[in-house]
Amino acid sequence: MSYPETEDGPEGPYDSAPAAEEDLWFLPAPPDPDAAGLAPLPRADRRALLPLEEWRAAQAAQAAELARAALAFGALEQAAAEDAGLIRRLALTEASEISWQAGLRAPPERLALYGAGRLLGLGDAARDMARAHWARRRLEGGADPVTDPAGFLGRRGRTGDRRPTGWEGAPHGGEFAALAEEWQARIAAAEALHPFVRAALAEALWRALELSAGEAAGVEARVASARIAAVAGRGRLGFVPVAMGGRSVSGGGAEARLAGWLHAAEQGALRGLLIARRLSDWQARAAEALSGLSGRTPPALITVLRRHPLVPAALAVSETGASAAAVQRNLALLEARGLIRERSGQSRFRFWEAAL
Known part of the structure; x- marks a missing residue:
């Protein structure tokens, strides 16, 4: 289509002289009157997802893998005891890995600058940094995801909560409250499982119940899982660095999901241990130099x-x-x-x- 010519060139759709209605190609089409009576499609029965019996069987079948992952995390917790610098470094690295696996770009150095108020951004870059910064802060502390999902996500209440900019599409208000209660009930029913198994189940349920939307699902579900798993320890490190061990399995049955989660948790803890040992050696060398x-x-x-x-x-x-x-x-x-x-x-x- 073309617009009438003016002294400054062709008119655009936002100029004062309105274009003919048939030329307004950028407007949405009028509603279809035949679609007004269509009812929404039925939702799947999510209660049948991820039955607890399968997770009990998966825990029994993978006892050796569970023991290795727990042992590696215990060693990392001991290395991180009373070491705030190491904990911050691990949290930055884990938050960056979580973000990358969710399709966001938040390198550790830029994330550190953002947290210090030394880096601003626009558009997608600012959104990615904000989400990764949220992950880093929640890994280091904040409300417990199981007892207070709304506080964990930074929501203001059950019915009038505010959705942060860039997280549109996520359930909120009464819808979020209902989903969160169902998630909590399913986690409570799995109390007899090992914390690592319960954490893997919690992550899978978070995604299945769609407590988050879009890219946020990968970030929020993984942070919640990492925090829940850390109950197995007794130290200051309040999260298990699962993302540092690579991508875990997000599909399939309980056995496949748990196997992938445990492998990532073990590798992430071993990577954290390697970082801790290298830092200790480097600090000793620096003190001498x-x-x-x-x-x-x-x-x-x-x-x-x-x-x-x-x-x-x-x-x-x-x-x-x-x-x-x-x-x-x-x-x-x-x-x-x-x-x-x-x-x-x-x-x-x-x-x-x-x-x-």
């Missing part, structure tokens, strides 16, 4: 570099409280002594990591 230095900036940078997988200068300034010049000077010193590596290869907007 910096033993003759005075000032508070070098040890403060070591703490920041333990906490985050990648550290831009802006984040180092924010977390150490030192000036930008002091941070740049000490980063160059750490790099010269072989303690850190610069990853961007650029002269601006550079990122450093511990040379583990």
Whole structure:
């Protein structure tokens, strides 16, 4: 179609002179009167999904795999005891992996900057960061997903809750309350199962009951599962890093789902242990290399570099409280002594990591 010519070129659909109605191609078609009497399609009976008996049988059949996963997580919890820096690093890494597996882009270094208020974005980038930041905060604490699903998701109430921008399509109000109650009842019925098995069941039920919509389903279901599984431990680490072990099975019966979840949990815990051991060795090496230095900036940078997988200068300034010049000077010193590596290869907007 074409628009009438003006001094500034052809008119557009939002110009003052209205176009003929038949030319308004961008408007939706009028409603079909024949469709007005159509009733909504019946919903599937979700109560028959994922029967508890299958999960009991799967737990018995995979006792050895369950023991290995629990042992690996116990060792990781012991390594993370009273180590806030390691816990933050694991939470950032896990949140980034969860987001990536859900189709979002939230690298750990950008997620750290976002959490420190040093990174803003627009459109999809801002949405991805907000969702990953939510995952990181919920992995580290917040309301319990089983006893308070609405608080876990940040909802304001059962009937008047507010849906965060970018999460449209998720159930809310009375619909969410009904689904959450059914989910809680099914989890309560599985109380006799091991926490890892109950966590795998909880994730599968979350998706089956559609407590979340779209990309949010992968993020919220996995965070809830990671938190529920951590009940098996006794330390400060309040989540099992399942996403760090790779994608787990999201389809099939209880046996396949549980096998995939346990494998991912074991591999994620082993990956976390490797990170913890390398960080411990690196910190000892750093203490020796910096033993003759005075000032508070070098040890403060070591703490920041333990906490985050990648550290831009802006984040180092924010977390150490030192000036930008002091941070740049000490980063160059750490790099010269072989303690850190610069990853961007650029002269601006550079990122450093511990040379583990």
